Amino acid sequence: MSINPSRFAEELAGLTASPHFVSFAYEAIERWEFAQFEKTNIVEGIFLFLEGHETTDIGNPGPLVHFAESLPYGSYKKLLFESLLRKPTGHSIGMLNAMINGAKTDGERLQLLNAMRAASMHYLASAEAKGLAIHFLEYQS
Known part of the structure; x- marks a missing residue:
């Protein structure tokens, strides 16, 4: 329904x-x-x-x-990316980091890291969310 x-x-x-x-x-x-x-x-x-x-x-x-x-991964990823484009939050950034940890290919990992970079600079993200994204970027590098 x-x-x-x-x-x-x-x-x-x-x-x-x-x-x-x-x-x-x-x-x-x-x-x-x-x-x-x-x-x-x-x-x-x-x-x-x-x-x-x-x-x-x-x-x-x-x-x-x-x-x-x-x-299913594809549906979840699409909805997560849409949310990250609207307003990244600590929760969605944590979910994105979990996806980075499970990336199956270098191309997928790069796409997810680029989404994390964008989240770290998003104008609607809180200072806490931006800081968390930066932390995960440093950790993943």
């Missing part, structure tokens, strides 16, 4: 005031899967949520990242 990704982002945003956000996020994902919502729409909603709630403790890495990473 298809639904607007912003709906998922809004539902997650409504949970942020709770000290039990991570538990509620697990429950929300289970509900969405049970309702057979399109997984790519859910993940796009997750990225929209992360872009607007960078400082929310979502777990480490937490249910949202685990669910996003459960998509």
